[in-house]
Each structure stands twice: as structure tokens, then as C-alpha cells.
Amino acid sequence: MWYVSFAVDTDDPEPFAQTGDVVGIDLGIKDFAVTSDGQRIANPRHLERKRRNLARYERRKARTCRGSANRKKAARKVAVAHGKVRRAREDFLHKTSTELVRRYDTIVVEDLNVSGMVRNRSLARHISGCGWGTFRTYLEYKTARWGKRIVVIDRWHPTSKLCSTCGHLLARLSLRTRHGTCPDCGTLHDRDTNAAKNILAEGLSASACGADVRRTGTSRTRSAVKQEVPRSDPGRASGGRT
Numbered sequence: 001m002w003y004v005s006f007a008v009d010t011d012d013p014e015p016f017a018q019t020g021d022v023v024g025i026d027l028g029i030k031d032f033a034v035t036s037d038g039q040r041i042a043n044p045r046h047l048e049r050k051r052r053n054l055a056r057y058e059r060r061k062a063r064t065c066r067g068s069a070n071r072k073k074a075a076r077k078v079a080v081a082h083g084k085v086r087r088a089r090e091d092f093l094h095k096t097s098t099e100l101v102r103r104y105d106t107i108v109v110e111d112l113n114v115s116g117m118v119r120n121r122s123l124a125r126h127i128s129g130c131g132w133g134t135f136r137t138y139l140e141y142k143t144a145r146w147g148k149r150i151v152v153i154d155r156w157h158p159t160s161k162l163c164s165t166c167g168h169l170l171a172r173l174s175l176r177t178r179h180g181t182c183p184d185c186g187t188l189h190d191r192d193t194n195a196a197k198n199i200l201a202e203g204l205s206a207s208a209c210g211a212d213v214r215r216t217g218t219s220r221t222r223s224a225v226k227q228e229v230p231r232s233d234p235g236r237a238s239g240g241r242t
Ligand SMILES: [Zn+2]
Pocket: 163, 164, 165, 166, 167, 168, 182, 183, 184, 185, 186, 187
């Protein structure tokens, strides 16, 4: 009698089934992400706690003297805490991206130009902590591997200021405004869900006119977005699904 054991290689799983569903994702700081169908994906609390621990160990290290034994001990604690944050964040990003790729055939995200935004100091700590760049990398390789699709749209598209129901464009929108009623059609919007719906609509029109959506962030994707999207497209009203 003999046994055959299968090593389950998570790098090469069965393809996920096509679901017929599409989604737009608005990445944020308060919530990690908000989807066009209204789902909010919060940053995990345990990650926040680990980040605070890391910050505390870093402060302690800063108070020790250069070259001292205490400094060495403190540095070791910082390294351990740092590893915990990194692993917890990667774990969250993996789970979140896998779940999205499993549930949706097409995922539309904004090209946030993470490195460019991280140069802005006030946002830098938050954004590098959020792991948007890593998240997008995960989405890219998982969609490619499992026969799904990612569309990356122009980051200058006014996703928050545009009414996803009627296409009305607000002249100004404060970052503090979380909810708003469209002055044109009267729809009450949640800011992030509205943005995610716009991201989805934008991504679907970009891919409909033949842009090479797999090679994300190329000029071809961007030019397709700019030239082909009618601003008053009534198709926007459909929002979550097509
Ligand atoms: Zn409207």
C-alpha cells in the first residue's frame, strides 16, 4: 500500500470561476478601500495596533545613546516590530486582493502614482503604510493568473466631483465632505462609493474602446480614457454592474 501526497502549491491554484461581476475600487486612508457596490474594506485594527507599537519602539530607540547596549537592544525591538507590521500588512493585502479577484471578473482602480504621492510629506506616512502600490501589484498578478482583468484609469479623472448617476460635475468639493446631494439630479451620494462608481464606469468605457488594459498605466489606456468618454453617458446610471 502506498500513499500519494499532493503538495498544495498556493502559487498555482485552479483558476477562479467567472462571475460576470465587475467592480470599481476607491482606495482611501480612513477605509482602505470602498467598492462601487458600496462595500467598505476597513484597515484592520490589529495592523493599526502593530503600527503604534512600532512607533513606540522607534521613539524609545531615539532616546538611547548611539553605540550603547541599550541602543542595540532597542534597535532589535524596532526590527521585530517592523517585521510584524510588514507581515500583517502583506497578509491583509493578500486576503483582500484574492477575495476581490475571486468575486469579480473585472476590477477597476485609479492610477494613484503612489511614488509621486509619497513624495508629498503630509500624506507619505499614511500612504506608504496603506500599501496601495503593493495592493495593485497583487491585483495585477492575481488577475493575470486567474483569468480575470484589471483596468487602471487615469488618476486625474475627477472621480469624486462627478455625479455617478447623472454626470453632473461639481466645481469644488472639500475633502471633508463625506456625503452630498447632486444639485442636478438630487441623488444622495456617499463620497467614496460615488467615486468608486465613477472609477468603474471610466474603466469600462476605457476597456470597451480597445485600450490595452492589461498593461496597466500605459499611455494607450490614458488616451483612450480621455478621448472616448462622453461625459453625459447615461450608462453611468447603472453603476455597480453591467
Ligand atoms: Zn446627479
